[in-house]
Amino acid sequence: MNKIAVSLAAVLVSPLVAQAQDAFDGPALSYTYLEGGYERRFFDDGDLSDANGFGAGFSVAPLPFLFLTGELHYASPTVSILDSEEDVDFLDARLGAGLNVTILDTLSIYVEGGPAYRQLSSDAWERVSDATMDDVGFYVEPGVRIGIAGRLELYAAGDFSRISDEDILGAKAGLILGLTDNFALTAGATANEQTSSVGVGIRLAW
Numbered sequence: 001m002n003k004i005a006v007s008l009a010a011v012l013v014s015p016l017v018a019q020a021q022d023a024f025d026g027p028a029l030s031y032t033y034l035e036g037g038y039e040r041r042f043f044d045d046g047d048l049s050d051a052n053g054f055g056a057g058f059s060v061a062p063l064p065f066l067f068l069t070g071e072l073h074y075a076s077p078t079v080s081i082l083d084s085e086e087d088v089d090f091l092d093a094r095l096g097a098g099l100n101v102t103i104l105d106t107l108s109i110y111v112e113g114g115p116a117y118r119q120l121s122s123d124a125w126e127r128v129s130d131a132t133m134d135d136v137g138f139y140v141e142p143g144v145r146i147g148i149a150g151r152l153e154l155y156a157a158g159d160f161s162r163i164s165d166e167d168i169l170g171a172k173a174g175l176i177l178g179l180t181d182n183f184a185l186t187a188g189a190t191a192n193e194q195t196s197s198v199g200v201g202i203r204l205a206w
Helices: 002-023
Strands: 033-043 053-061 066-077 078-081 084-087 090-104 107-121 132-148 150-161 166-178 183-192 196-203
Touching: 033 066, 053 196, 066 107, 090 132, 107 150, 150 183
Parallel strands: none
Antiparallel strands: 033 053, 033 196, 053 066, 066 090, 078 084, 090 107, 107 132, 132 150, 150 166, 166 183, 183 196
16 A cells, blocks of 8 residues: 555656756755845744844765754743833754755755754743753754755745744745855755744855
8 A cells, every 4th residue: 555655656746856857057956055145034922022033054974874963042031020122142052963865956854853952031030930041952954955946946844843841833835046056155044843934144055
């Protein structure tokens, strides 16, 4: 039964992948890149303000099917404490490894995971709130990347992390518009049970 399902899926997906291959003019989907840019951060905790921030990341592929990756996201919202505004540090960092399968240079399915660190705290807020966090855990991210047309790539991924004995489910999606084989503009959004973001940036790929 599983073999029949896989065969049927291959029959249905293959024409779509072939069409994408004909329309996509960019290089093969790369897992070796540097990226960074601006992020607007939103928090589910009503005491925290929205905040400007930044995100940065890298990926290195020592083998065609294996990559090493890392991300860093930072923002500084404020919280009202005793009629005063206190700055809060938000930091989300990850370091992981992943495996990917790329089909016809235009469709890539991957899964990655590794240690994760999250900080959401300030000295004043920690004294009055149980919502603060400063701990290490782990994350797992399965996702898909697809070259659509021209040099446009879309991606979508699920996200599971466990930090401070708390399970956090989320997702992310976005697009990458290549201007050359090595330089691209990026736009994306993330959301989980604690925070969400939208952002724009650049990517240098090899």
